[in-house]
Amino acid sequence: MAKQITVQDLLDNTHLSIVSGADFLNRPVATEDISRPGLEMTGYFNYYAPERIQLMGITETSFAARMSHDELMMVAHKMMQPDTPALVVSTGRKLPQEFMDVANEVQIPVLATELTSSRILANMTYFLSGQLAERQSVHGVLVDIFGLGVLITGDSGVGKSETALELVQRGHRLIADDRVDVYAQDEERLVGEPPAILRNLMELRGVGIIDVLNLFGAGAVRSHATIAFNLHLAKWRDDQEVDRLGNGEEVTQIQGVDLPRYVLPVQTGRNLAVLIETAAKNFRAKKMGFDATETFNNNLNVLIEQNSEHQD
Structure with a gap:
């Protein structure tokens, strides 16, 4: 609404x-x-x-x-x-x-x-x-990472808030925890903000509700951010197909706007905060024209051609 x-x-x-x-x-x-x-x-x-x-x-x-x-x-x-x-x-x-x-x-x-x-x-x-603009409530966490709004979603208990807290400790800024109000700024941009009752607050299981503004300072929060992409945390399954090359970008739609979506498997020992930071850097690099997957494919094609020449 x-x-x-x-x-x-x-x-x-x-x-x-x-x-x-x-x-x-x-x-x-x-x-x-x-x-x-x-x-x-x-x-x-x-x-x-x-x-x-x-x-x-x-x-x-x-x-x-x-x-x-x-x-x-x-x-x-x-x-x-x-x-x-x-x-x-x-x-x-x-x-x-x-x-x-x-x-x-x-x-x-x-x-x-x-x-x-x-x-x-x-x-x-x-x-x-x-x-x-009409708001749509999305269950997830929105964090400003290197100037990119990253909407982190996933099943309840997968560790979204804990990961967001670690990102805040690493110098990034929290926009919303648990619930994100999303609206379309125009036909191509989505903006996320916290509901008024949850502004600057975060819920951590076993700890309770914390005030990020008071604990980490004004530089740890933002009132809103344009959402660059959705990163979905999925619990690891042995039979799960995992994108290994980075060319499996999906698209989800919110308020009629297409939003890039990536799935990140969650497994014990994986440092989610570092992985999400890297995903944000890689997303920005792709927008600037630097695609590591394309570079790998080009190198692979060159190697195949060289091997073909040697066999001839």
Whole structure:
């Protein structure tokens, strides 16, 4: 499910300041879409979306300066509906007094910024799209390893939290333990974050719940991370087929986004933290064009050709 976002949240996370309506900042924001009410300034409201934040920049305020008092009052009353979250004014511009009066009457906050309309539009859309996106809860651990978000999954009791703790001790950062809330940032990127009740906390069997922030410092945690790949810990079985060359990448799908998936067999004596670190380094190397499996295959082909020549 998506988060509940208010105008106060928007104010806290973007370059906006309050012009008026400080008592009305608890108004909900229901959509990431932002309106530029250019047509509405001319009185055309056939397809108006009042549930959106209304952004007024140089074009809208310049047009308003040419309008009469009665025209401004008519447009303002139609624009500011009960479900309109807020008015935002960009580029250091000022709203007409008629708009300010109606905003106060309808209890809609007015926010302002010195940023251009394009810049504040991008900032607000980025924040709202992430916050309002549908969340999917995934049972696992998310750790930032060398700047890569690694989603560690596996059966209960396989050692996910213990491995994450060792990774934290080795200088990496915990995002979420036990449950990860995942949402699609766009068509290609997944972002993971902890549920509010579990933020910075980790459960260790036999020890209990620990606060990673207090025990290891602020550098040991992160609030969210883009997920690079899923590493699944599987209990070792003698009849299990194991990928030995590294060319058996699988894909799992979360929120409609394909995510690379690797299976790591868990067996007594295997140092999982070191193996996961190596997997993260190898994943990054492949993204940079360095593929050890391809190098091995090329070397093998050269060796086969040489042996064939000697036999001839």
